[in-house]
Amino acid sequence: MTAQPTSPQFKQNATRALADAQLQRALGNVRQGFIEKRAAVAAKLPEFEALRDSARDIKNHALEHLDIYLESYEKKVTEAGGHVHWARDAREAREAILAICRKAGAKTVTKGKSMISEEIGLNAALEDASITPVETDLGEYIIQLRNEMPSHIIAPAVHLNATQVESDFRRVHNHLDAARDLSEPVQLLGEARAVLRERFLAADVGITGANFLIAETGTSVIVTNEGNGDLTQILPRVHIVIASIEKVVPTLDDAAQILRVLARSATGQEMSVYTTFSTGPRRPEDADGPDEYHVVILDNGRSSMLGTAFQDMLRCIRCGACMNHCPVYHAVGGHAYGWVYPGPMGAVLTPSLIGVDKAGHLPNASTFCGRCESVCPVRIPLPKLMRHWREREFERHLSPATVRSGLAFWGFFARRPALYRLATRVAMAGLGWLGRDKGKFASLPLAGNWTDYRDFPAPQGGTFQSQWKQRRQGAAK
Amino acid sequence: MAETGTPNAARPAERPSRPRVGLFVTCLVDLMRPSIGFAAVKLLEQAGCIVEVPEQTCCGQPAYNSGDRETTRAIALRTIAAFEGYDYVVAPSGSCAGMIRAHYHELFADDPNLARRADELSSRTYELLNFLVDVLNFDDFGAEFDGEVTYHDSCSGLRELGIKAQPRRLLAGVKGLKLVEMAENEVCCGFGGTFAVKYGEISNSIVEKKTANVSASGAGTLLAGDLGCLMNMAGKLSREGKPVQVRHIAEVLAGMTDTPPIAAAPPKGRG
Secondary structure, three states: OOOOOOHHHHHHHHHHHHOOHHHHHHHHHHHHHHHHHHHHHHHOOOOHHHHHHHHHHHHHHHHHOHHHHHHHHHHHHHHOOOEEEEEOOHHHHHHHHHHHHHHOOOOEEEEOOOHHHHHOOHHHHHHHOOOEEEEOOHHHHHHHHHOOOOOOOOOOOOOOOHHHHHHHHHHHOOOOOOOOOOOOHHHHHHHHHHHHHHHHHHOOEEEEOOOEEEOOOOEEEEEEOOOHHHHHHHOOOEEEEEEEHHHEEOOHHHHHHHHHHHHHHHOOOOOOOEEEEEOOOOOOOOOOOOOEEEEEEEOOOOHHHOOOHHHHHHHOOOOOHHHHOOHHHHHHOOHHHOOOOOHHHHHHHHHHHHOHHHHOHHHHOOOOOOHHHHHOOOOOOHHHHHHHHHHHHHHOOOOOHHHHHHHHHHHHHHOOHHHHHHHHHHHHHHHHHHOOOOOEEOOOOOOHHHHOOOOEEOOOOOOHHHHHHHHHHHHHO | OOOOOOOOOOOOOOOOOOOEEEEOOOHHHHHHOHHHHHHHHHHHHHOOOEEEOOOOOOOOHHHHHOOOHHHHHHHHHHHHHHOOOOOEEEEOOHHHHHHHHHHHHHHOOOOHHHHHHHHHHHHHEEEHHHHHHHHOOOOOOOOEEEEEEEEOOOHHHHHHHOOOHHHHHHHHOOEEEEEOOOOOOOOOOOOOOOHHHHOHHHHHHHHHHHHHHHHHHOOOEEEEOOHHHHHHHHHHHHHOOOOOEEEEHHHHHOOOOOOOOOOOOOOOOOO
């Protein structure tokens, strides 16, 4: 089973995150590094905006004809000697993967980075079947040691500092010399590399995600920076790709186009260090490769987004730019969102996958500043989709009663201009009189969520419309 | 500007010599700080407009962003009716002008007649600075201001309406004023309408970063074009005891800085 979502406790999660000084220091890195690097690399490419349009159009086309491209992808995989397994939900995906692992007699499984693996709770399922999963992406390896979820879709351990990683390595790698020096990040990297190298060689099955599935060739594509993905999929006897249905694109050219915006949007690189294409198992003339090649394709609620306003969300290529630019993510980090996908993309996707009754806070916890949409490489209208969720909540009476009654009160007057003018004139005159000495209120009834943190500026007293009317009448006399 | 990808600020095809402008004062300015409305009137009149103020309430954004479409539509219909017949509708807020320009159409997408009326209003509606610079091409108000100011780019104006250069061009024409840009001036202040009270603690964390950037700029005055953001930032600066004066940019451009800044006490011995 996937870890129980804590999204319903978003507010408590946020409170804890805001009080965590270590986390707040780590989040400072997101605020600086990712944003500056992306801006610099985008500025260097004159056709970047046109490429974003093109990436959007390619994904839209693929989604409009998803059935055709998935079937043609399956046909090509089969022709290349691979196997496609369709999974309607997380359970079916886990079962398909476990069956392949059992048949291969697997004891150790190495894993490249995959959010779908998190979504289906794969590691727990493997452990329950007495198969040892080993995360090989450095960030994923670190959080596996800590028994945590990723806090970011491309930088899973971004919530941690080097000193925390050092203490985890000392705790887990206890066969190594306790007096060794791990004070520099490069030493941590060296140690992880040495430990993981043995695991790569011991693995029976390698599991990777996919950034693209290419329909015309039956190819899966991963982009990585550490080389761990290649070792994961080439060394073991069996390679399993896990991907969700919306990863399919029609052609190699389409994948190449989207690759031009993917790394730039994600890490600010022009290309990731490795871009790896895999088609089928090892052929007789190949130097290396697995004996078996499987692709598990997951739906898990996505097909029911097709044909709705939320279809746009299925364009997402998981670059993480939206969360890198999100002031709410910068404040609370990824774990506060309480499930697999954080930030603006998570705020739209999570309610689709686990239900808006559980994830209702997520699309509400946004200022609608729009910066996510402004950097999204496939131009997903994220604020608009979050607003759609708010509308569904309102229709289903899931919004908090205080919000509903406050809104009804305001709406009553806002629809009745004459009454509004009268009521506001009286109210503002009163409030202005009360605040006339200090120009602000340090506390106000019913406004504690404001005045606990900030002063509330006092109104000047009297509304603009009443003063305007007086002036005009004065001028007319 | 790779980050925004939004269209440039809107420009009209032609304009009358003395345009008749309906001022959409916005509910926050109407209720909290009428002086911004009077500053906007002064600027528009200086630029050659005839300004009128029809009876009005709110653009509907609080209901819209809370998911209450029916209330939003009812309020929007009121606004559409109130502003029929003006050459232009101008608001001293990127957020409210953005609501009308970028969102009214979608509210009535299922009703072609209403959608046409919404589009008709949208096409005549402008944020104040956008209107002065891009429609009227007027930037000489003869204002003076002694001191350093920093400018916060409010999100809706920046990303929905492409407002970035206009305030800077207008401030460059104010004698004695020196603009000092703060770090992260395009980052949200954490207001977000009802967000500021629904998620007060997160809003606070965001505005703390903003006031730190304001302070670090060294400027004695903070300006922006949206009262919601200004109230949030002023309220935080005041709570932190930071002596930064906070005003709407229209007050400075109109030379109307005799009123106390936002969240500041009036001078002693008055009133």
